[in-house]
Amino acid sequence: MTPAAADEQDRDLVQRCLEGQRDAASGLVDRYQKRLFNVALRMLYNVQDAEDVTQTVFLNAFLELRTYNPRYKFFSWIYRMTVNESLNMLKRRKPTVTLDDEFDIRAPGAAPDRAAEVQDRVEKALMSLKPDDRAVVVLRHFVSFSYQEIADVLEIPVRTVKSRLYTARERLRLTLREGVR
């Protein structure tokens, strides 16, 4: 599906949601829940928190759907809510042990051992970044957004996106240098 067709489909689903059609709400959840959950998970490194964030984002999105301006891309809007909610969660988070920090639950279908090791190392390295920098890395590498799309989602200038991304990647380069090849 082309980006334009995807936007059109989003707009259609949003419009139908505003008309109160439940299947449209279900469609939006189907379309975005995995992506949003994964963004939250990379930001938080905790399955339970990621689940809470995803749920909160959807509920807030549905309730604030009337405030959404269809001139802008829906995905920018909902990804922004996800990043912001994740950042809020991080601020609220107490410096205590999290449920899943050290418990290795790998992605279904992912090969064990080596793949899990890589996943673990990358996720831990991500958590060593500042949350704002991490958000840029997550959107660039896990959602494959362009600089401009990241700037739109985070509502920051493109030059700030680049600066954060390059700084974060440099740090990750040093962190992961000794890692798996």
Added chain:
Amino acid sequence: MLNRGQIELIHREIDGANTPEESAAFRSLLEEDPEAKALEADLRHVAQLFDRVGEREPPPRLKRAILDALPQQARASPRAESGWLTPGAIVRWFVFQLRLATERMEEAIMNKKMMLVGGTVIAIAIVVAVRVTGFPPEGGAAGTIGGVEQAARYRGRAMTQADVTLKNPEIQALFQNDQILRLVQSDVFREAMRNQAFRELQANEAYRRLMASEAYRQLEANQAFRELQANEAYRQLQTSKAFGEMQANEAFRELQASEAYRQLQTSKAFGEMQANEAFRELQAQGAFRESQSTEAMRQLQASEAFRQLQANPAFRQLQASEAFRQLQANEAFRQLQANEAFRQLQASEAFRQLQANEAFRQLQANEAFRQLQASEAFRQLQANQAFRQLQASDAFRQLQASDAFRQLQAAEAFRSLSRSQALSEAFMREAMRVAQ
């Protein structure tokens, strides 16, 4: 030393953001400057690592939890003019937010002042919401987070003074639940509490992490796992030294996590072979393990056990299977064949029974079980003497077989105990007190 512009050029190339002219400049830079080349290689490596990290599936309950929390009116009336923003919708949203806030506050339960202030704020907010909307929050909305009933903590029977001595709300929440109260007062729980291994495990970090994990919770709900827990051969195996060593063995874990091994475990032919005396004898032979070499193969073919096997249709079927061929080529499997503990294990009657056990084979094919087996926490537990003793104890088996215990393990409040050793210990102390 690379300047800022050159570094940015490399980053932009990695991101595919360079124009053709910039890409040409980038290539020239790499040819001329080894430092640039090294940086590019490192950054590409980082990007490749990200590519290798797969997306995770959200919990299956998430969608339902989201949709359940949406306004009821919109569901009942597909074309409701009022859309989502009905009073009922606001109340449901408010209840949802309230529950999140409550849970977050519970995480800060040690702070009494926060609880006092928070409790007052929540009470006022509920009164305001009810007054404004005219809709009292419904209890039915309470189970929406994560789609899991939240330990009935908001509707449990009122605690009596005799029930609670600890001031910790999470512990109190657990003991508000009738089923959990009945559990801790039951004979099986008392018996388990008297079990030193059980008490030791409650203080064990790996055990608590395991109990709090989603995979373990899924497993607890799995019929095959429950059957296995009650299986005599499995219990014997849990207490065997060879099995303990195998659980701690990297190659064995690797093998168990491999697709080929999983396929084999679920195949009927492999199951029959595991129960076949000649096959087991063969597997214990050095020649079979070294059958990659011609000499070893000749020895093997000359053996009586191999001749018996050749006459067995199940063995021929196994040999023809792709999974078996993959397994034979699997380095972990070959390592294991040479491993003394694995050979002991394969020669043991308990393991043989287990291999032929349908529940065990089903479990081997179970994603949650495979995740658990691959997890560090589970591995630590398997190597833990107290855990193995516990698995073999009648009291613990009965405890695990009880619905109440499974409910306890599935309760959010119980899982939250894993956040703190102090909380976990407080629960055990209180459980012992209530159980008396």
